[in-house]
Amino acid sequence: MAPNLSTTLTCPSKQYWLMKSEPEAYSWQRLLTEGKTLWEGVRNYQARNNLKQMQVNDLALFYHSVSEKAVVGVCKITQTAYPDPTDETGKWVVVNVIPVETLAVPVTLAAIKATEALAEIALVRQSRLSVVPLTQAEFDLILSMGA
DNA sequence: GCCAACGTTGGC
Protein backbone atom coordinates (compact mmCIF):
# COMPACT_ATOMS: atom_id res chain seq x y z
CA MET A 1 0.00 0.00 0.00
CA ALA A 2 1.29 3.42 -0.91
CA PRO A 3 1.89 5.69 2.03
CA ASN A 4 -0.79 8.33 2.37
CA LEU A 5 -0.14 12.01 2.71
CA SER A 6 -0.19 11.97 6.49
CA THR A 7 2.72 9.64 6.92
CA THR A 8 4.91 11.64 4.59
CA LEU A 9 4.56 15.04 6.21
CA THR A 10 7.99 16.49 6.87
CA CYS A 11 9.50 19.87 7.54
CA PRO A 12 12.93 21.21 6.55
CA SER A 13 14.21 21.67 10.10
CA LYS A 14 13.24 18.12 11.10
CA GLN A 15 11.92 19.56 14.35
CA TYR A 16 8.51 18.33 15.42
CA TRP A 17 6.34 19.39 18.31
CA LEU A 18 3.20 18.62 20.20
CA MET A 19 1.10 21.49 21.49
CA LYS A 20 -1.70 21.09 23.95
CA SER A 21 -4.93 22.95 24.30
CA GLU A 22 -8.04 22.30 26.29
CA PRO A 23 -10.77 22.09 23.64
CA GLU A 24 -12.96 24.27 25.88
CA ALA A 25 -10.29 26.97 25.79
CA TYR A 26 -9.22 26.77 22.14
CA SER A 27 -10.23 23.83 19.97
CA TRP A 28 -8.92 22.34 16.77
CA GLN A 29 -12.29 23.08 15.19
CA ARG A 30 -11.83 26.72 16.04
CA LEU A 31 -8.38 26.76 14.47
CA LEU A 32 -9.87 25.23 11.30
CA THR A 33 -12.57 27.89 11.27
CA GLU A 34 -10.21 30.78 11.89
CA GLY A 35 -7.49 29.43 9.63
CA LYS A 36 -4.71 30.67 11.88
CA THR A 37 -3.99 31.67 15.45
CA LEU A 38 -1.26 32.88 17.74
CA TRP A 39 -0.38 30.40 20.43
CA GLU A 40 -0.78 32.63 23.43
CA GLY A 41 -0.90 32.15 27.16
CA VAL A 42 2.14 29.93 27.71
CA ARG A 43 3.44 30.75 31.20
CA ASN A 44 5.96 28.01 31.76
CA TYR A 45 9.66 28.48 31.08
CA GLN A 46 10.28 25.08 29.57
CA ALA A 47 7.31 25.45 27.24
CA ARG A 48 8.47 28.96 26.37
CA ASN A 49 11.94 27.71 25.53
CA ASN A 50 10.39 25.17 23.21
CA LEU A 51 8.36 27.92 21.53
CA LYS A 52 11.55 29.93 21.03
CA GLN A 53 13.21 27.02 19.27
CA MET A 54 10.47 26.69 16.69
CA GLN A 55 11.23 27.60 13.11
CA VAL A 56 8.93 28.58 10.30
CA ASN A 57 7.44 25.46 8.67
CA ASP A 58 8.00 23.28 11.74
CA LEU A 59 5.10 20.87 12.19
CA ALA A 60 3.26 20.32 15.42
CA LEU A 61 0.62 17.87 16.53
CA PHE A 62 -2.42 19.51 18.08
CA TYR A 63 -3.49 17.73 21.25
CA HIS A 64 -6.77 18.18 23.04
CA SER A 65 -6.07 17.85 26.75
CA VAL A 66 -8.29 17.20 29.77
CA SER A 67 -11.70 16.47 28.30
CA GLU A 68 -10.62 14.62 25.18
CA LYS A 69 -6.99 13.55 25.64
CA ALA A 70 -6.23 12.90 21.99
CA VAL A 71 -4.11 14.19 19.13
CA VAL A 72 -6.57 15.57 16.60
CA GLY A 73 -4.62 17.41 13.94
CA VAL A 74 -1.38 18.75 12.51
CA CYS A 75 -0.51 22.40 12.38
CA LYS A 76 2.41 24.38 11.01
CA ILE A 77 4.42 27.19 12.50
CA THR A 78 4.21 30.28 10.30
CA GLN A 79 6.07 32.78 12.47
CA THR A 80 8.81 32.35 15.03
CA ALA A 81 8.50 33.49 18.63
CA TYR A 82 7.60 37.10 19.40
CA PRO A 83 6.30 38.80 22.56
CA ASP A 84 2.93 37.57 23.81
CA PRO A 85 0.50 40.49 23.45
CA THR A 86 -1.44 39.20 26.47
CA ASP A 87 1.66 39.45 28.68
CA GLU A 88 2.51 42.64 30.59
CA THR A 89 5.89 41.47 31.83
CA GLY A 90 7.57 40.94 28.46
CA LYS A 91 8.79 37.53 29.52
CA TRP A 92 6.50 35.36 27.44
CA VAL A 93 6.22 34.65 23.75
CA VAL A 94 3.83 33.32 21.15
CA VAL A 95 4.21 31.73 17.73
CA ASN A 96 1.76 31.79 14.83
CA VAL A 97 0.27 28.54 13.56
CA ILE A 98 -2.05 27.40 10.79
CA PRO A 99 -3.89 24.08 10.49
CA VAL A 100 -2.44 21.56 8.01
CA GLU A 101 -4.66 18.51 8.28
CA THR A 102 -7.15 16.78 10.52
CA LEU A 103 -6.40 13.23 11.58
CA ALA A 104 -8.92 10.73 10.22
CA VAL A 105 -9.03 9.16 13.67
CA PRO A 106 -7.98 10.98 16.85
CA VAL A 107 -4.99 9.30 18.49
CA THR A 108 -5.84 8.98 22.15
CA LEU A 109 -3.49 9.27 25.06
CA ALA A 110 -4.49 5.72 25.98
CA ALA A 111 -3.41 4.51 22.53
CA ILE A 112 -0.12 6.39 22.83
CA LYS A 113 0.57 4.91 26.25
CA ALA A 114 -0.26 1.46 24.91
CA THR A 115 2.32 1.83 22.13
CA GLU A 116 5.76 0.65 23.13
CA ALA A 117 7.62 3.11 20.91
CA LEU A 118 5.68 6.03 22.36
CA ALA A 119 5.58 5.08 26.01
CA GLU A 120 8.48 7.41 26.87
CA ILE A 121 7.61 10.50 24.87
CA ALA A 122 7.57 13.84 26.59
CA LEU A 123 3.78 13.97 26.45
CA VAL A 124 3.68 10.99 28.78
CA ARG A 125 6.79 11.69 30.86
CA GLN A 126 6.02 15.35 31.48
CA SER A 127 2.29 15.42 31.38
CA ARG A 128 2.02 19.03 32.53
CA LEU A 129 4.26 20.53 29.86
CA SER A 130 2.11 22.17 27.20
CA VAL A 131 4.66 22.40 24.38
CA VAL A 132 6.90 19.37 23.93
CA PRO A 133 9.35 18.20 21.25
CA LEU A 134 8.85 15.02 19.23
CA THR A 135 11.28 13.05 17.12
CA GLN A 136 10.41 12.51 13.48
CA ALA A 137 9.84 8.84 14.25
CA GLU A 138 7.38 9.68 17.02
CA PHE A 139 5.64 12.26 14.85
CA ASP A 140 5.37 9.81 11.93
CA LEU A 141 4.10 7.01 14.12
CA ILE A 142 1.34 9.08 15.69
CA LEU A 143 0.29 10.31 12.25
CA SER A 144 0.11 6.75 10.94
CA MET A 145 -2.00 5.77 13.95
CA GLY A 146 -4.38 8.60 13.08
CA ALA A 147 -4.60 7.80 9.37
C1' DG B 1 -14.18 15.89 42.08
C1' DC B 2 -9.84 14.18 43.56
C1' DC B 3 -5.16 14.11 43.73
C1' DA B 4 -0.29 13.47 41.98
C1' DA B 5 3.20 15.94 39.85
C1' DC B 6 5.35 19.85 39.25
C1' DG B 7 6.38 24.89 39.22
C1' DT B 8 6.56 29.19 41.80
C1' DT B 9 6.86 32.11 45.76
C1' DG B 10 8.56 33.87 49.85
C1' DG B 11 10.33 33.42 54.63
C1' DC B 12 14.33 32.30 56.91
Added chain:
DNA sequence: GCCAACGTTGGC
Protein backbone atom coordinates in the same frame (compact mmCIF):
# COMPACT_ATOMS: atom_id res chain seq x y z
C1' DG C 1 20.25 28.92 48.87
C1' DC C 2 16.94 25.95 51.10
C1' DC C 3 12.51 24.42 51.64
C1' DA C 4 7.63 24.75 53.14
C1' DA C 5 3.47 26.47 51.44
C1' DC C 6 0.76 27.24 47.83
C1' DG C 7 -1.16 27.28 43.00
C1' DT C 8 -1.89 25.00 38.58
C1' DT C 9 -2.22 21.37 35.30
C1' DG C 10 -4.13 17.45 33.68
C1' DG C 11 -4.98 12.39 34.15
C1' DC C 12 -8.02 9.39 36.39
